[in-house]
Amino acid sequence: MALKIVKPGLFTSVQDLGRPGYFHLGIPISGAMDRFAMRTANMLVGNAEDAAGLEAVFMGPEIEFTEDAVVAVTGASMPIMVDGDPVGGWSSFAVKAGQTLSFGFLKSGARIYIAVSGGIDTTPDLGSRSTYPIGALGGIEGRPVQAGDEIPVGNSNPVAAGRTVQTELRRMPGSPAELRVLPGLYWHRLTEEAGTGFFEDTWTVAPEADRMGYRFKGGRALEFVDREQPFGAGADPSNIVDGCYSYGSIQVPGGTEPIVLHRDAVSGGGYFTLGAIISADMDLIGQLQPNTPVRFVKVDMERALAARADRRKMLQKIREELV
Amino acid sequence: MKTRYTFGGDEHIYVEMDEEMSLDAFFKSLSMSNVVRAENIPGVTEICPANASFQVKFDPDVTHPDEMMKRIQELEHKAEGAEKRLATRIIEVPVFYQDPWTQETLMRFRERHQDPSGTDLEYAARINGYDNAEAFIEAHYSSPWFVSMVGFVAGLPFLYQLVERDKQLQVPKYLRPRTDTPKQTVGYGGCFSCIYSVRGAGGYQMFGITPMPIYDPEQEVSYLKDFMVFFRPGDVVKWKPIDREEYDRIVAAVEAGTYTPRIAEVDFDLAEFNADMAGTNAKLMEALNGS
Numbered sequence: 222m223a224l225k226i227v228k229p230g231l232f233t234s235v236q237d238l239g240r241p242g243y244f245h246l247g248i249p250i251s252g253a254m255d256r257f258a259m260r261t262a263n264m265l266v267g268n269a270e271d272a273a274g275l276e277a278v279f280m281g282p283e284i285e286f287t288e289d290a291v292v293a294v295t296g297a298s299m300p301i302m303v304d305g306d307p308v309g310g311w312s313s314f315a316v317k318a319g320q321t322l323s324f325g326f327l328k329s330g331a332r333i334y335i336a337v338s339g340g341i342d343t344t345p346d347l348g349s350r351s352t353y354p355i356g357a358l359g360g361i362e363g364r365p366v367q368a369g370d371e372i373p374v375g376n377s378n379p380v381a382a383g384r385t386v387q388t389e390l391r392r393m394p395g396s397p398a399e400l401r402v403l404p405g406l407y408w409h410r411l412t413e414e415a416g417t418g419f420f421e422d423t424w425t426v427a428p429e430a431d432r433m434g435y436r437f438k439g440g441r442a443l444e445f446v447d448r449e450q451p452f453g454a455g456a457d458p459s460n461i462v463d464g465c466y467s468y469g470s471i472q473v474p475g476g477t478e479p480i481v482l483h484r485d486a487v488s489g490g491g492y493f494t495l496g497a498i499i500s501a502d503m504d505l506i507g508q509l510q511p512n513t514p515v516r517f518v519k520v521d522m523e524r525a526l527a528a529r530a531d532r533r534k535m536l537q538k539i540r541e542e543l544v
Numbered sequence: 545m546k547t548r549y550t551f552g553g554d555e556h557i558y559v560e561m562d563e564e565m566s567l568d569a570f571f572k573s574l575s576m577s578n579v580v581r582a583e584n585i586p587g588v589t590e591i592c593p594a595n596a597s598f599q600v601k602f603d604p605d606v607t608h609p610d611e612m613m614k615r616i617q618e619l620e621h622k623a624e625g626a627e628k629r630l631a632t633r634i635i636e637v638p639v640f641y642q643d644p645w646t647q648e649t650l651m652r653f654r655e656r657h658q659d660p661s662g663t664d665l666e667y668a669a670r671i672n673g674y675d676n677a678e679a680f681i682e683a684h685y686s687s688p689w690f691v692s693m694v695g696f697v698a699g700l701p702f703l704y705q706l707v708e709r710d711k712q713l714q715v716p717k718y719l720r721p722r723t724d725t726p727k728q729t730v731g732y733g734g735c736f737s738c739i740y741s742v743r744g745a746g747g748y749q750m751f752g753i754t755p756m757p758i759y760d761p762e763q764e765v766s767y768l769k770d771f772m773v774f775f776r777p778g779d780v781v782k783w784k785p786i787d788r789e790e791y792d793r794i795v796a797a798v799e800a801g802t803y804t805p806r807i808a809e810v811d812f813d814l815a816e817f818n819a820d821m822a823g824t825n826a827k828l829m830e831a832l833n834g835s
Contacts, residue, residue, distance in 0.1 A: 244601065245592040246773045247695035247741075346761065355744055356698035357761045405551045406558055452709065453565030453595070453735040456716050462565045463693065463702060463736060465592045465599035467552025488695035489594055491717070491734060497553030500604075522609055525554040529604065 222290065222339060222374040224275075226366050227321065228283035232431075235341050235360040235372070237273040239484065240349035247488045250468065251351035251359065254432060254484050254507030255332055257392050258296035260536060262336035264543050265293035265313040267380030272340030273350040275366070278332050279510070281324025282366065288318045290374065291338040291382055295391070297330025297508060312385035330393055330508040339377035353485060355433075390539050392532070394505040397423060397514035400481075401502050403525050406470060407461060407493035415443040415476075419495065419517060426513045427478060432485040435506055436478050437515060443476040443495075455491055463491040469498035471517075481506060501528035545569060549617060554604050557616055560597040565704065565735055568628075569596035570692045571814050574777055575623040576616075585615055593777055595692045595702060595736070628814035634688065634780040634832045636806040637739070640791040641665070641681045641752035645726045650750050656720040664749040668715045668732060683713060684751065685783040688828055689737060690812075691775050699741040699759035699773035703781055706817065706825055721747035728754045730783070741773075755786075755794035756805055766801045780812065780828055808835035 226233075236259065239252025253259035253276055260270040268274075275282070281299055293313045294301050301308050302323045308314040310333075316322055324333070343350050343361060352360030361370050408416065422440030429436040445458035453462045459476055466472070466482050472492040473479045481498055483506060498506065499520060509515065520528070545568060548560040559576065562569035577593040580600060587606030592599045602612050642665060654660045659667040669680035689703035696702075705712060717733040722745060725731070729740040731748030738748055741759035757765050758774040768774060786794070797803035808831040817824040 241589045241601075244590045245695065247698050247700050248773075353698075355742055356759070357742075358698075363761060403551060403553050405553075408550075451562075451564035452712075453704075453714075454563070455734045460734070462563070462596050463696075463734065464560065464594045464597040465558065465695065467556040467558065467599065468601070469553045469555075487697055488592065489693060490696055494552070497551075497556065499553055500555050522551065522554060526604060526609070529554060533605075 222288040224337065224372040224374060225285040225287065226282060226368055226370040226372065227285055229366050229368055230277045230282040231280040232365050233275055233277040233282045234352035234365045235273050235343055236276045236351045237349055238271040239351050240347050240353070240359070243347055244488050248347070248356055248358070249353065249484065249486045249488060251353045251432075251484050252349065253334060255296050255334065255504040257504040257532065257536065258332070258334045259336075261311070261386055261539055262293045262295040262334040263340070264539060265295070265311070265384050265386065266291045266336045266338040267378065268336055268338065268340045272336065273343065274334055274336040274341060276332055276334055279327055281333060283321060283323045285321045286316045286318060290316050291380055292316050292322065293336050294333050295386070296333045298328040299333055300325030309385065311391050313380065313382050315382040331510045332507050337374050338379060339375040342373040342375040355485070384543055386539055387542070390535055392504065392535060394508050397516050398505060398509055399516050399518050400505065401499045401518045401520045401525065401528060402471065402496050403499055403520060403522060404496040406467065406496055408495050410445050410458070410493045411495060412444045412446055415445070419443060420519050424479065424515045424517070426509045426511045426515060428511045430509065430511055432483055434480045434482045434486065435509065436480045438478050440479075443473055445476060459493050460491050461493050463489055465489045466494065467497045469500070469503055470494040471496060471498070483507070499525040499528055501525070501532040545572070547620060549613060551609060551613070552599065554609060555601055557600045557602070557609070557613055558597065559599070559616065562596050565596050567690065567704070567814055567817070570690070570704070571628045572623060573598045575626040575628075576619065579619045579622045579626070580616060583615070583619060585612065587612070592695065593693070594695070595704070630778045630812045632778045632780060632810060632812055633807050634782060634810050634828050636782050636784050636832060637754050637756060638786045638790065638794055639685065639730050639752045639754050639783045640786050640788065642677065643753045643791070646729050646750040646753055649722070649724060649726055652724070653718070653722040656718050656722060658716065658719060665751055668713070668749055668751070671715065672713050680713070681751070681785065684737070685785050687825055689781045689783070691777055691779040691781060692736070694773070694775050694777055697742055697744060699775060701739055701758070701775040701779070701781075703737040704735065705737070706780075706821065708821060715749050717747035718749070721745055725750065726753060728757065730754060755791050755798065756803070757798060765798060767804060778812070780810065782829065782832055806832065806835060808832045
């Protein structure tokens, strides 16, 4: 069983839940940016939740199936077609051998997740099939898919088509998108006024937004507390002695445009970070298009953990409904 | 040195040993990451030592963040008591300074640089008080370096020179990062040198290029067959200036699978180094040259 890529889309890559354990060598976790949608797509087709699927951003691929399969597409809202006939998102549907899966124009969100019963069966690198192009790991030769690729799919116990996730369990960002932030890390470098302004302002997603990080613009520039820069840090007040970066951490080079590091994050560098997006909201970033308005919302650890539990409960509810 | 503990979201604890760079801060961060690893705290998924800080990534559903914080803080005294001594290796890394490839790249991104009229090396020489690029290059390769962090992207080493603070070379990063850097460029930013393990974006000044691969996901390079990443924190590096002819020869040898970097096993003792830097470096070089 294989998926023949007829058209690759804009940037379509094999992803699973990632490659933990190598961040100390600069190899990031990678994996689906919207893990909620990836897990759900896998559940719909009866795969293990950490099976590999395809992540496509802004534009869907065109895929010919060599054998019958059950498929589900979750995440962004984008018309889905099998041989030109529309099928629904967040639901399982059958694709027969020789049929083609294709997509229309993106309506909302940014990334779709395509799960195929049996899961994508490319060779794992360091324990994961996730594509990390900078390090040439995972996926097909460590790169996004290209026209002509034949992507192997594993064996499966077929599940029924027509399984669906209820609308209220399809977690997507609102507008403006609210991203919850736990202040910390080098928060103390900011003046009180800058700290307040960061949460008051409405930001928009900049064009430089990818799997490594999302850049935001439009808010007021941040002012730093005066200090003599420490030895080895560099002259700019936003510089620190190069340290590790947290996933979701927010760096603001020069104090102007915040960058949130995501699944393909660089593991360290010399910019101060003011805190991090809470783990529960990392999925939502993967669904933001450029120019989307965004508010950063300040939370404490208790609220961060409550949000994490809410997300887990939502996934559990989907799991129970689909079993 | 004042240790600072903080959360990075709900899944990370970040510990800064010191605001400024020093080998003492590096040794403490390495010791702490070692004792945290040995402690096997449930839920820990990543332990990342850096120049003067380290980070732990964990699953807060397994161990509550407050509990994780408490357990890591309790380990600080163990790290302080740890010997500041490393059984490590010294590696000779050939560098073709002022090579045509970084030269072409730095000209392409000149408008992002502090000094659009010169090269990165001429600029670095001037702001560090050297008469010309050649004198600066000599300062760069004359004393050995210490790998104080591996990261940024796949297998990239940050290196700190084993000399007195007043002899440390310091240069700012580019005003705006480049979108391109040749693979295996030897770069410089702040007080750190680095080797770009892969081609890509970068903000460090570019001094030269090494023909020696340090990251190979295919694991075809003879000395990267066991693991795709060459460097680890604590490695000692000695740059060896080479010319185009030598560069081409090494590139061919790497291709043919016959190139082996020159490496010697050494012990590095921080107290010994601090007491006699020149003497310690001479011993390191003796070990390398005797290999």
